[in-house]
Amino acid sequence: MKTPTNEALWLLDVRGGFEVRTSTHPTPGPGQVVVRVRAVAVNPVDAITGPFRRLVTPWMRYPTVIGSDVAGEIAAVGEGMTRFEVGDRVVGFAAGQERLRNNSEEGGFQHYVTVLERVCAELPDSVTFEQAAVLPLGVSTAAAGLYEKDQLALPLPTWSPSPRGEVVLVWGASTSVGSNAVQLARASGYTVIATAGRQNHDFVRSLGAQAVFDYRDHEVDQQIVEAIGHRHLAGSIAIGAGALTHALRIAGRTSGTRRIASAYPDPLTRVRSFLARARGIRVTSIWGGTPVQSPVGPAIFRDFLPVALSTGQFRPAPDPRVFGIGLDQVPGALAALRAGVSATKLVVTVTPEEIHP
Ligand SMILES: NC(=O)c1ccc[n+]([C@@H]2O[C@H](COP(=O)([O-])OP(=O)(O)OC[C@H]3O[C@@H](n4cnc5c(N)ncnc54)[C@H](OP(=O)(O)O)[C@@H]3O)[C@@H](O)[C@H]2O)c1
Structure with missing residues (x-):
């Protein structure tokens, strides 16, 4: 041949x-x-x-x-x-x-x-x-932030998740990374609170977010703190310019793990991460390719996605x-x-x- x-x-x-x-x-x-x-x-x-x-x-x-x-x-x-x-x-x-x-x-x-x-x-x-x-880099980056041991270290997604009563914040949920983060966090049993441009709120809700706020709104941090209320914030994924500043403020004003995984390659992230430690907030930088070598890669691509895609639980987005x-x-x-x-x-x-x- x-x-x-x-x-x-x-x-x-x-x-x-x-x-x-x-x-x-x-x-x-x-x-x-x-x-x-x-x-x-x-x-x-x-x-x-x-x-x-x-x-x-x-x-x-x-x-x-x-x-x-x-x-x-x-x-x-x-x-x-x-x-x-x-x-x-x-x-x-x-x-x-x-x-x-x-x-x-x-x-x-x-x-x-x-x-x-x-x-x-x-x-x-x-x-x-x-x-x-x-899908690939978007889902891998979202999974790296949510599941890698040195990031938010949340439990892996399942096909029939039980609600945990805890919240994950996805800042920048209409991005490719964010669209995957919303769906994965839901499949891990979390309630998702998200931000996106106003024109994309229906889209982000359709992915499973409970509430969506406009990241350009001056009151957005306060709106999110109120929406989280007394619930435990299990972690935040910060995507997009300025995301980390907001995520830090919100983590400081809510109860929870005080963990933030940042996907935005902002040169200030390292400095901010260091300073945030004094307030008990842990910021880590995501590398989307980490799951290529780690157990998270096969947990998502081998064990979760094939079934989740065929049942429609997970949809390629955006x-x-x-x-x-x-x-x-x-x-x-x-x-x-x-x-x-x-x-x-x-x-x-x-x-x-x-x-x-
Ligand atoms: N660390 C890593 O390994 C890694 C891997 C992949 C991507 N990234 C980074 O993650 C970010 C997203 O990448 P992507 O491919 O997912 O992006 P993308 O889909 O191309 O991003 C487009 C979206 O960005 C949103 N956006 C623009 N400015 C924003 C802001 N200030 N806050 C929140 N959302 C904002 C827009 O939302 P609206 O239209 O709704 O306003 C738009 O829907 C980029 O900065 C990228 O470099 C990092």
């Missing part, structure tokens, strides 16, 4: 020049699968340009292939793997940008990508590849907006992401489903 050729969108250097050209056709090792990519999504970390990319991922060598969010079909499985078969529909976290992977064969913006089985989930037929592509077809559309999608989105994930169809190798 002829080996299919592979093509990738190469990031040529740290400044952000891209070019579509051939890449090695990967062979999966133990614990790995190769996914024939149908759709990818773009994330803020992909859209970084210039010296800031060196700050965020200093280990990366160029040229390389970036991209974390892939959905497609299993094209090959590593030795001894029984969980997947060739042709299975999956969504996976392409981990090529992670420090411990740092490998262009695991970058998502290509036709055939190597993915670790532990962060790959079966897809029900009811979820399209474009819908599924919104909705995708398909920017175009073909890898050469990714740089345009990145530019559109830099311009800003609202409760939307920008997705590129890599190869439409009707096209076979």
